[in-house]
Amino acid sequence: MPQAKYFELSDARREGFFNISEAAEASGVSAKMIRHYEEIGLVPKAGRTVAGYRIYRDADVHVLRFIRRSRDLGFTMKEIAGLLGLWQDKRRASADVKRLAAKHMADLDARIAELQGMRRTLEHLVHCCHGDGRPDCPILDDLAGAARA
Amino acid sequence: MPQAKYFELSDARREGFFNISEAAEASGVSAKMIRHYEEIGLVPKAGRTVAGYRIYRDADVHVLRFIRRSRDLGFTMKEIAGLLGLWQDKRRASADVKRLAAKHMADLDARIAELQGMRRTLEHLVHCCHGDGRPDCPILDDLAGAARA
């Protein structure tokens, strides 16, 4: 991100800078989240106009796009910080990237399995339920632990 | 939950009451969460000893167990409030229960599908990655959007 080159916004635009909503549009990351990511240090502090407006270069937008894609794949902010570090390190080993991605994949697998377990139980209960005006209900019986009696 | 019958804890115990850690142990809901559920109104206010300790009956523990089971199946607190209402309504229609459970099941399906999409993409990327000391990495290329160029 530009360090501290102060411009009027129109000057900045002429030099190829974007303001925050343009960066948000171009990257898919909301303006709110761009500010948040700057605050938590995920991205460097943006340059500013004399009015205090944030200004961004193509490269900055590219970083935001990286974050967007990473978020869409479910990586946590912490993991994304690690990925950004690797991306920007020309001496990185792809093994480190692979390890991080594989761990994330394992986490996803665990969560999927958990949700599928819930789904299976619910499918069974919903199937057993008449779903009419009567009060007897196997779903509630299960929740109340009657099935265990 | 008992309304306002004040006892010394030992007296309460003799009458069949449990204190909060006993209720937590018996229900699987932590003491912290029992207090929280009372605070948000999911469960009625507990009776107290003269010292201010919460005391619970078997029926109260049963409600907590119901909540535990519902949480384990991934129902939200709001949904659980609804389920509790239905459970305690002898005039309920099982159709209402079934509807609530089916909606929750659909939500689970959507979330599972989402996570599986992520997993699929990651599986492909991890597979393509050499995972050695070299810097070139298809995972980072994807995140950076190179695959889209």
Next chain:
DNA sequence: CTCCACCTTCCCACCATGGGAAGGTCAAGC
């Protein structure tokens, strides 16, 4: 009486993504 494990309330934290208030800025249109 001592002491340790419990109880209480209260405040904060986590994670990621917002909403909205209050006040300032920009630029098109008149």
Next chain:
DNA sequence: GCTTGACCTTCCCATGGTGGGAAGGTGGAG
């Protein structure tokens, strides 16, 4: 030049569910 509405800024709070921990009180075994 002025107006106005869409933008910008910072700040504070919220969401959903589950905690951690501080400060101070209680219970009961030894």
